Amino acid sequence: MDASGSQQLFDDWDDISDSEFLNIPSEQQSIEPQHPLNSETHGEHFDSPCASTSSQHNMNEEALAQETVKTENVSGLKRKSLHENSFSPMQRFFKRHLSVTLLCDQSWCEMKTVYNLLKPLVKRKEMQRAEVQIGKQIHLSREREIQDVVPVDIRTREDGEAIKLLNMLHMIPLLEAGERVREFPVFGVQKGVFVMGVIDELMYNQKGELVLNELKTRRQNSLPSSAQDKVNCFQVGLYKLLFDGLVRGEVKKDHVLNHLKLRSDQILGAGVQAHAKSIGVQVTTFEEVVDALLITVSCSDLPCIDQLQIEYYHQGSSGPIGTRVAPFDEVQVRTELQGHLAYWKGHREPKGVDIEEAWKCRSCLYKQTCDWTKNRLQVSDQQAAHSSS
C-alpha cells in the first residue's frame, strides 16, 4: 500500500520515481552511436529531467523576470551571464533541495538545466511528449503491480512530506522481510545541500544481496548511448549514496526540518493521522513522523545497496531490451556531484557541453538561443579567421 496525497499542494519531493522524467529527446535524435541489442556491457539509459510544480514554475518565471543580463569579457568575447547577482542559483531558483532528476539533467548539460528553469513553459511542453507520458504510465503500472495507491487528504506541506515518510515506514519492514518494494524515497545532505530522489525498485537477488533496479523505457529498441549510460550510472550511484546514508544513520532530523523549512510542531491532518494509524504508526506532529522514520531506518536490518542495475524496456512492444549492471565508484560519484553543487552554491558560472559532445546541441530545445553554443561558434570563427590571416 502506497499513500498518495490527494492534493499536490507542494512538490518538494518527487512523487513517483525520477525515471519517467528522465527521457529526453536526444534519445531519438542524437547521432551518437547506440549499443547493439545484444551488448553485454553494463550501464543505463538517458533521460532529461526535472518535473516542477506550477507554484515552482511561477517562482522560476519570477526569477526570470528579475534576471538582468550583464556582459563580461571572456577570452576576448562578450558573453551574457546567467550568474549576474549575488544570490546563488539555489536562492535565485527558490530551491530548498535538489532532486536526483535535476542533477542527472545537469550531467547531460548544465546550461540546458538552467534554461529549463528559466523557461519552464518550454520544459513543461517537453514533458508532455508522448514518449515521456508512456514512460510515466509504465512506471505507474509497475508500481501498482505490487502496491495499491491509497488517496490521503493533505492540507499542508508537512502533510505532503509526512505521506512520503509514512510510505517509507511502510516499506522498510517489507524490505527487511525480503520482499520487493517500489518507489522508495531517499534523501540526505550532500556537501551542505539537501538532495532527494525516488528509487524505482529494491529487491534481493539469489545471493541475498540488496539490488537497486532502475527501470528505463526507450522509444528505440536498443540500449542507450555511452553518454546516456554515463548519466544513468550517476543517477543510480546517487541513489546508493543517499540510501546508504539513511541506513547508516547519517541523516538527522534537523537536516529534514531546516533544509526543507518544515514546521516540526505542525499537527498532521486528520487524513494523514488516520493513514499513519492504519499502517501501525502513532503520530500527531510532523516531527514525530521524522523521528519515527529516522529511528526505524537507522535501526533496521537493511544493508547498504550491493548492486546497481538498470532494466531497459521498449515502449512500443513493452518487451525487455536488456539489463545492465552499473558500476559504482564512490569517489567518482562524489566528485561529479561536488562539481554540480559548485554551480548551485554560486561558486561558478553554468557551462554547456564540451566540444566533443557538441552533437548533444543538435537535438536541444535551446540550440537557437544558447549563449554557450553562440560563444563556441564565435571562438571557432575567430580561430578560423586567425589561422587564415
Ligand code: SF4
Ligand atoms: S545548445 Fe548545447 S550547450 Fe546549449 S543548452 Fe543545449 S545542449 Fe547545452
